[in-house]
Amino acid sequence: MNTKRWVALFVALGLFLVSSAFSMFTTVFSTSWEEIFQERQFEEKIIDRGNGQGKIVVIHLNGTIDSSYDAPSFFQSVGYNHRSFLQQLDAAAEDGSVHGIIIRVNTPGGGVVESSEIHDKIVEIQEQYRKPIYISMGSMAASGGYYIAAPADKVFANPQTITGSIGVIMQSLNIAELAENFGIRSEVIKSGEYKDIMSVTREMTEDERQILQDMIDDSYEQFVDVIEAGRENLTRQDIYDLADGRIYSGKQAYELGMIDGLGHLDDVIGILREDLGRGELDVVEYESHIGLASLFSLTVQRIFSNESELFGIKNLLQHNQGPRMMYLYTD
Secondary structure, eight states, X not given: OOHHHXXXXXXXXXXXXXXXXXXXXXXXXXXXXXXXXXXXXXXXXXXXXXXXXXXXXXXXXXXXXXXXGOSOOTTOOSOOOHHHHHHHHHHHHHOTTEEEEXXXXXXXXXXXXXXXXXXXXXXXXXXXXXXXXXXXXXXXXXTHHHHHHTTSSEEEEOTTOXXXXXXXXXXXXXXXXXXXXXXXXXXXXXXXXXXXTTOTTSOOOHHHHHHHHHHHHHHHHXXXXXXXXXXXXXXXXXXXXXXXXXXXEHHXXXXXXXXXXXXXXXXXXXXXXXXXXXXXXXXXXXXXXXXXXXXXXXXXXXXXXXXXXXXXXXXXXXXXXXXXXXXXXXX
């Protein structure tokens, strides 16, 4: 990095510290030092004021469902945070003034484990707190996005929403031929025959392929179980016919019985208000709180914007730590 960039970094940091000091001075008499530096996860924002007799909470799920990106970093970009999303669900469940929850889904899916955790959290809220949960699908709610929608009380989509992609995928690269062309040879010392299963430097054996296929099949059956339990209008054979990995538009999904209706987020809010029978309840959403750490992160990201490709490579290397099963739509 050249001298000009270092100067810009220190100037921005200086301005940031001055503004932060002024802000802290105005709040120090009403807030403890711990609270000043604490990074709160989210705040409530009213998006449609109603009768003040209760609330509907809209929680947004944007991006790939993956817990690998939860670790804080000055260089992290805004995206899906699994821990924060689960905390938002908990907050809505435990808030006595919240009478219903809408999850706005925009995702191609993601990790098998993370999708299962969200599914189980939704079921827990329904059973323990007796609060209806509606799904509003955005531009995409595929694979894991449909998995988490299955147990919801009602599911809605835009006619052009991409959904479906029911199934499980595990991917890896095979660079054996490329490595051979460049004279690269992998040396592996392992404790068991299958320890380096899905190695990128050799062909997979039939035994290894069968081991992985058995895992995929088990996870696939779990996906089918979840849909069968959540979509009572579909038989198991219906689900098998639908669950070959293909994607559907929202209109197709509605005609096939995969969702309950078509409409935008505002339509879903109106339907939930009517179903609850409590009048025009306030509608709020949770948004990320911009604390000191977040502000500094945004400042650093702006300064290093020209190096974004470098940080993208860094993140790819950090989080791509091996093949894993995914409820994920890949185009």
